[in-house]
Structure formats: C-alpha cells, structure tokens
Amino acid sequence: MKNKILVKRHYLLIENQNDKNAPYFACKLLNQFGVVVDKPKKLSRENVATIAEFYGTKIPEGFYRNPQDTKFYTCKELLIEQLVSYFLIENVTGVYSMDNETFKRRPIFKTAVPFYLRGDEMKLRNYKLITEEESTTVLKEILINLCSYTRPWSLDESNEMFWLYMNGYYDDEPIKCKDNIIEMFIKFKLTKFSSKLDKKDVVKLSLRLNKEKKEFTLSDEGKTIIAIALQSSKDCVLSKKQAKYFNTLIKKTGIKMPLVSNKNNPYSITKKLVKEEKVLEAAKVLAQNGSLLQRNLIWLLSRATLDECDAILKMVGINNPIVLIQLMLSLTADDYKKNRVFRFTKDRRVKSHIETEYEHKYRKSILSIGMKKHISEVLNEKIALYYKNLKPLGKIFISEEFKKIGLPLNTSAMGGGLDVLPTGSRLEIKGDFIRSFCYWKDAFDIDASVIFIKEDGERKCLYWGNSHLKEFGESALTSGDDRSANGAEFIDFKIKEIKELGYKYAIFTLNGFGSSLNEGEIYCGYQNKNNLNTEVWEPKNIELKIQVKGDTRAYIGYGIDFKTNEIVILNSLLASGNRVVSDYEYKAVEIYLNSIYLTSFNMYKLLCLRGEITTKPEEADVVFDRDYIASANQTVIRPYDKEKLVNLLK
Numbered sequence: 001m002k003n004k005i006l007v008k009r010h011y012l013l014i015e016n017q018n019d020k021n022a023p024y025f026a027c028k029l030l031n032q033f034g035v036v037v038d039k040p041k042k043l044s045r046e047n048v049a050t051i052a053e054f055y056g057t058k059i060p061e062g063f064y065r066n067p068q069d070t071k072f073y074t075c076k077e078l079l080i081e082q083l084v085s086y087f088l089i090e091n092v093t094g095v096y097s098m099d100n101e102t103f104k105r106r107p108i109f110k111t112a113v114p115f116y117l118r119g120d121e122m123k124l125r126n127y128k129l130i131t132e133e134e135s136t137t138v139l140k141e142i143l144i145n146l147c148s149y150t151r152p153w154s155l156d157e158s159n160e161m162f163w164l165y166m167n168g169y170y171d172d173e174p175i176k177c178k179d180n181i182i183e184m185f186i187k188f189k190l191t192k193f194s195s196k197l198d199k200k201d202v203v204k205l206s207l208r209l210n211k212e213k214k215e216f217t218l219s220d221e222g223k224t225i226i227a228i229a230l231q232s233s234k235d236c237v238l239s240k241k242q243a244k245y246f247n248t249l250i251k252k253t254g255i256k257m258p259l260v261s262n263k264n265n266p267y268s269i270t271k272k273l274v275k276e277e278k279v280l281e282a283a284k285v286l287a288q289n290g291s292l293l294q295r296n297l298i299w300l301l302s303r304a305t306l307d308e309c310d311a312i313l314k315m316v317g318i319n320n321p322i323v324l325i326q327l328m329l330s331l332t333a334d335d336y337k338k339n340r341v342f343r344f345t346k347d348r349r350v351k352s353h354i355e356t357e358y359e360h361k362y363r364k365s366i367l368s369i370g371m372k373k374h375i376s377e378v379l380n381e382k383i384a385l386y387y388k389n390l391k392p393l394g395k396i397f398i399s400e401e402f403k404k405i406g407l408p409l410n411t412s413a414m415g416g417g418l419d420v421l422p423t424g425s426r427l428e429i430k431g432d433f434i435r436s437f438c439y440w441k442d443a444f445d446i447d448a449s450v451i452f453i454k455e456d457g458e459r460k461c462l463y464w465g466n467s468h469l470k471e472f473g474e475s476a477l478t479s480g481d482d483r484s485a486n487g488a489e490f491i492d493f494k495i496k497e498i499k500e501l502g503y504k505y506a507i508f509t510l511n512g513f514g515s516s517l518n519e520g521e522i523y524c525g526y527q528n529k530n531n532l533n534t535e536v537w538e539p540k541n542i543e544l545k546i547q548v549k550g551d552t553r554a555y556i557g558y559g560i561d562f563k564t565n566e567i568v569i570l571n572s573l574l575a576s577g578n579r580v581v582s583d584y585e586y587k588a589v590e591i592y593l594n595s596i597y598l599t600s601f602n603m604y605k606l607l608c609l610r611g612e613i614t615t616k617p618e619e620a621d622v623v624f625d626r627d628y629i630a631s632a633n634q635t636v637i638r639p640y641d642k643e644k645l646v647n648l649l650k
Contacts (some may be wrong), residue, residue: 001163005142006135007054008416009641010127012037013135016044024067028059034122034540038629039129047129055418055539056439056523123541125419126627136169143169145643148650150320151409152179155348155549156416157643162187182208185225194229198236199260202229203245218252227253237289238262266292279304283312294323298330301375302365309371313378318386322409322649324379325601329591331372341587348412349552349575352588387609390650394621396611402604402624405639406569406597408646414571415555417523417546419640422603424592427543427567432495433529434560436508437537438548439488442520445513447481448489449581452498453505462491463581475501479536483514488536492529499562505593506560507570507586512553513579522548524557526567546571553577554585559593568592603645610648 006013019025025048026040033055037043045064052059130138143164146157153161161180164170165188175181178197182205185193197205209222218226226249238246243262250257262268266289273282283300286293293300293316301309318324339355340363355363367375406424414423421427438448449463452472462472464481476493491508498506510517510524525545527537544567548555554576559568570589576582591597607624617623622635630636637644 001160002135002139002167003050004054005139005160005163006130007050007127008418009138009142010125010638011135011138012043012047012050012127012129014039014042014044014129014131015046017042019044021045021064021067028063028067032057032059032540034124035127036124037127037129042129051127055542056545057539123543126629139164139169142643144173145647147173147175148647149177149180149411149643150322150650151177151646152345152348152412153177153183154412154414154416156547157411158183179204185229194232197229197232198234199246200236200238200242202226202233202249203238203242205229206245206249223253227255230255230257237265239265239267270296274300274303277303280308280311283315287315287317291319291323293317294319294327297327297375298365298367301371302367309374313375316379316382318382321383321386324383325407326409328376328379328383329597329600331367331376341590343588343591345410345413346575348550348573350413350572350588351575354584354587384609387606390610393607393611395614395619396607397614397617397620397623397625397628398604398607399625399628400604401626401639402607403602404566404598405603405645406592407601407603407606407649408642409649411642411646413550413573415546415548415550415573417544418525418542419544420546420571420642421569421640422642422645423569423571423589424597425569425639426561426564426595426598427569429495429560429565429567430528431530433492434495435490435492435527435529435537436524436557437488437490437526438510438522438524439536440520440522441486443512443517443522444485444515444519445481445483446487446489446517446522447511447513447580448478448491448524449509449511450476450491450493451507451509451581451586452476452503453507453586454502455504459586461581464489465580472498472501485520490536495560495562495565504562505586506562507589507593508557508559509581509585510548510555510557511578511581516551516553517548517555517573518551524548524555526558543567544569548573553579554581556585556589559586559589561593561595564595603639607648 003013022041022043025043025045026037028048029035029037029043029051033051035051037047048059048064143161146153146161146164149157158180161184165184175184175193175196178201181193181196182201185197185205186208206218206222206226209218209225230249230253238260240262243260247259250259266285269285270282273279273285279300283293286296286300293312297312297316300312304312316324339357339360341355342353344351404426406422408422411422414420436448436450438446440446447464449461451459451461453459460471462476462478464478467478467480470477472493475497476491478491479489482489493506508524508526510522523545525537525542527541528543544558546557548557550573552573552575554574556570556572556574558570560566561568570592572589574585574588576585578585603624611622614620617625617628618631620634622637623630624637624639626638628636
C-alpha cells in the first residue's frame, strides 16, 4: 500500500541503490511508460515493477534477467554495440571470460533514447526517487491533508487514511469532517473519536451500522459502539425525526440518560416566522446555528424585500467557504426558464433530480437576474476577504494551467488514478483522434458508451447495443461488447468529423451490465491519437486513467467540449441501477460542461488571494506547476495533488 500511495503522487521509494541494471531500467520506464526519474542510477527492479503495476501492465520476468531492451536502439547503434562488444571480449577480457564484474557493455542508452523521444505521442511524467526517511515526511503530509477535509473522503482516500493510521502516521490530528470521523469510528471501533460527535452524528453513525438491514437492529458489537457514542455525544439541535431516532437508540442500548426533544429546532421556528412574513427574524435564528443561514439563503432571499436582502447578506459569515462557493455556482447555473437539476452526493454517489413540470409551475424560490448579480457581488467579496485573511503562502508562482483546474469541492464520488484532476477541470485535446477506453480484471461485462449531445439538447448514444447501425459512419466506432472476466472495450472518434455533424459535447460513461462497479478492478481513460493502429490502450501515452469502484452500475468519466477542444473531467459515480446507459445520466454533471463553470471559480483565482505573485518560479516559496523541479527551500504543488488543493480551500 505504501508504494501505491507514493507512486500515485509521482514518488518512487529507493529500495536497491546499487543495481547494475539501473540505466536500462531508466530506459524501460521511458520507453514503455513515458516516465522520467530524477535519480536514474538509483532505480531498481522493484521500482520498475511498481510503475508497471500502477500503469496496468506486466513486464516479463525475462526483462529483469536481460534488461537491454532493443526497442530503443536504432539498427546502426545495435551493429556498433555488437562490434564493440566482440572487440572487448576478444582483446580485453578473453574469449571465454564473460564475468559481469569485468565486462561492461557500452551505455548506448545515452545516445539511443533521443531517437525514441521523437515519437510525438509520448506523454512524459516526472517521478522523484526518495529515501525511506523522506517517504515518512511525504506520508505524514498526506495524512494531515486528509484530516483537513471538510467533505467526506472518496473510497481511495478512505483506504489510504486507514493504512496511514494503522502504520503509525496519525498523531491525534483533528479530523474536520464528521462523516470521516464516523468512518474511522466504524472501521476501527475507535472510541477516542467518540467525544468529537454530537447527537445527530450518533444518529448518522447508527444508520451507517444498520446500512444493509431493512429493519433497525443492532448487533452486540453495534450496541457497544453506539453506547459509547451516546454517553460522550455533545448536545445539538435535532429535528423531530432525529430526536425520535436518538431516543430509540437510548432504549435499545439500555443506557440511562435523559431523552431528548426537538422543541428548539431552528427549522421549525424559521418556517413559522417565514409564514408570518418575518424573514429577517427567521434569518437571525438560522445565523445562530452554524452554516444553516448559508444553506438556506436562497429560500429566505427569494421572500425578502431589497432592504431585508442586504441585512441578511450582512449576517452571512463564512464558517465554511465551500458552502458559499457552491451556492455561487448554483446561482450561475440556475435559469428560471428551464427545469432545474438538483444535485447532491450520498454514499459516494452523485444523485440528481430534474424538476418536474408541476414543481416548475409552483416554484416559489425565485430570484431575479438583478438580485442574482447583487448576491454574487456581495458573496464574492466575502469569499475573497476570507482567503486574503488566511495565513499567506509567501511568494507564489502559478502556471497558466491552473486557470483550467476546478476547485476540489466534493471529492467523495471521485475515483483516484493516474494524474486525476478535480471535477470540472479541463485538458487540451492534442490532435484529432480520441480513444476512450476501459479495461477490467475479475469483473464481468463492463460496457463503455459515449453520449453525443447537440446544441438543442438532442442526444445520441453509441454503445454495444447499437454499434451495428453505424449511426456515426466512420467518425465514431466502438470495439464492441466484451463479456469476459478480464476484458477491455474502447470507442474511437474523430473530433473534426463529430463536430461537423453538429455535436457540442460528448460524454464517456461506463455501466456494469453483469454487476455493480464494485467488483474486481475497473479502469477507464483516454488517449490523444494521431492514428488508431494501436492496442486498446498504451501506457506510454495515457492522458488520463481513473480507477472506478463503487456500489452502483453507472459512472461518468469525462466529457468533451467540441467548441473549445477540451476534455472536461467529470469522474463521478452515479446513483443508478441501470444495466445499460441512460442518455439522461449526463444531467448529474451537466453544470461542468459549460465553460462558464471555470470562469466563476478556478484554482488560479483562489491561489492569487493566498500570496504574493511572482513571474519567476525560481523566486517563489510555493510553485504551482506540473513539471517544475523544486530547489531545497521550495514547495511544488501539481494540478493533480488533490489533497493539497483541498487543504488550500480550508
């Protein structure tokens, strides 16, 4: 697990510093994977095996016995190498003396590698070799960043946190998200975390323990866990349903403690005040209860006068800036003329609800365009002030790429993998061919599909079920259906021709036909291609590879904006039981497809508020760049360093 955590973040652990084949290992990593290491002389076969496993391929054992891979030699160089070798054997060491200690082959890789690099489909990635001591610092930083999340961990992040905890990297750091505390509590039965929970958290904990059962029952172990949590839980405001559930827990565990009520529930009070048209008084009640005012702002403002609106906006504090940022994004996306799409994440899956005609007709929470603009201006100032008042990062350099990196607002539904950017981020498409692929091990019948969407909303889906129709001619073709336990599928299409057919977006999706997407290992990704005469996928030029795992049948990997010629990272597990793709599934992530999403908020805008901008990376304390190599006193943050970016959001 340690190697898996490190390699995902472009680190390799130094395991054997004196391997005579290190130069050839360096060539192999470059030749097959596009991996460049900072200390090639310290590479070992373990490093090569780690990279191979992470990139999803297997290197034959014979390579390690004779790693002089001829793929990166030219014919001329092979001939010269052969002649030099024969000369050395005959005239220096003797005909029968093949002792590796005395006979060393000429290091041809130094001249051969540049020939290979002329291949224009190579995707180079820089990796840093670190010692065991250095890895301790790296892993500790990862744990601290994971603890700082104010949102639930993804499955990858959760598994990493558990490993880091069990291997001694946790030192009583505060875990800021209650959902993550509950997960630690359940996973390890860690009673030390019980004092961090309030009464509504205990209700949530019990529901998690009872997740798979139709009726509420608790095992003896579950009763013990809940009893500990009940006795140390902090007071908080409960809804009527939460109070009833909490009292049920008291009775079922037999704990002697007073029952609770919901008589001071702020929602009940505010609903009554709003009905009486006392909106300002209702806002004051919510403002005294954490982030409740932020979460119900539109409800109140849509019923307030202009003067009341200004007064309410002044009350808005920033307990959690992510809530306000998400509110701002919803204001940008909301259009009264259209049926709204409500999105939320539950159990690491994205759920969506499209407003019905009935709901649309009787919608009451309506804001005018002018009011939206006014709210946006006020909240933007509050958000900017919040980040300016945080501890500054010092001098910072930010590459232009970060203008295309979305804020990691909710990572729990995302899968990890190779250089995975936050949802909403964009990557430039290089060339005219796109290969979207998936492959799996020990799963069964994973189906790949692409939904093509026109300007007017017309949709057409390409998947195994209709591939025989060739509705896109030769412009988009699928490999067909693969139902094996270890299989792969891919869909190829030509950007220019699809665009000429009138399509605005395309979305790559996966569906588990035979089972949910939580069995075996499932991966999806894409490659920019100059031609399509290749295997299903090649490690050396993968632009994106994501591991897909979740208790659902549907997943959306990424979209394509044909207008801007960009890949849009979507990376979302969907709450769906569909065996085959639904062309409505894109509604759950539609907000990210519009390029305006990144104009409202992006990592570049946020980072500009955190330090003094410099135009020279060598002068910066913190460098935000994909490829920059840091000096001794510098910190570098890459666009795919997700937990570091989350930590910067606070």
